[in-house]
Amino acid sequence: MSRTATTTIRVEWGDCDPAGIVYYPNFFHWCDVATWNFFAASGLPLIELQKRYGIVGFPLLEASATFRVPSRPQDLLTIATSLGTLRRKTLELRHAFWRDGAVAS
Amino acid sequence: MSRTATTTIRVEWGDCDPAGIVYYPNFFHWCDVATWNFFAASGLPLIELQKRYGIVGFPLLEASATFRVPSRPQDLLTIATSLGTLRRKTLELRHAFWRDGAVAS
């Protein structure tokens, strides 16, 4: 299983709130996108996971995030997803967001 | 089957875009909410529809909307959903949005 996968996101107008910055629940949507990408990059794309293991969605146990730099429409965000702790039944993924070289969330 | 059902929505901060008004795809989300309410008000709640007819979601054929008054956070919107044309395989619903007495969309 690959250890890191990279996802690129462009912040869209509709992802932002009246303050003009990313409405933060969207960061969690992008974490989900990055999670599927991580499995695909590990040779386990969504369709394969469903066929082989009957997996429909990952039961999420915990999510946490720290927000540092606000992101605005048209910003390009890079998410580096890496494997954290791997236990018998659970798996921890870490998503690091970068915006033009700065840590975004 | 009842002919009109009413749904009330409060516009939230996260429903609005950097212009400070409702990001318009959300109106379609609320139309969907109002559709389920309409069926529930007709004695066909979601769970009943699934059990009795094995329905999972309605295949939508057409959607259209006209936007008149921009809506902002904390606005209360009322959606009046009524039955339009009923054909053998299709059913037309009309959703009228009102905001404090003014037509919103």
Add this chain to the structure above:
Amino acid sequence: MSRTATTTIRVEWGDCDPAGIVYYPNFFHWCDVATWNFFAASGLPLIELQKRYGIVGFPLLEASATFRVPSRPQDLLTIATSLGTLRRKTLELRHAFWRDGAVAS
């Protein structure tokens, strides 16, 4: 400032993913909704906050959640929002989700 505010959410069809349960980023959207409610219940509704302090949105510093019970369309969720640690420049809010008496997230 009141110490606890309660928000009720009905899980809608469109809030759920192909596994039939709430797509988890929506929980964070509801936390945001509950946050505005908390301030309104404390006598500081959104419009007041904007006028008095020129506040547009709250800069979020950290978010975290633990997901216990999956929620499905038409579930009613109650969010109890309470004040955690209050510092000079930051304020911690805790959102507890309940579904028919069970802790949902």
Add this chain to the structure above:
Amino acid sequence: MSRTATTTIRVEWGDCDPAGIVYYPNFFHWCDVATWNFFAASGLPLIELQKRYGIVGFPLLEASATFRVPSRPQDLLTIATSLGTLRRKTLELRHAFWRDGAVAS
């Protein structure tokens, strides 16, 4: 002003509903994304529009869509956005969705 711009969208897990297909309001989100792309392709990117004309968001007057082929997670959709009727104060854009060669919406 260029007459057609193309946007590519990958359908994500979280874009789909319990029926396993795209929750239709998301198509309107993608129309919005495609609209900004159209202006950028015409040499009028978002930031330029804001600076030059003080534009924050486009007031949408009408939206309509016909849904033909359901789309599922990991589908690649191509949106061809073209200029329809251009009037003094309004402008009509047409978004055609394609999925692997089939018309999606």
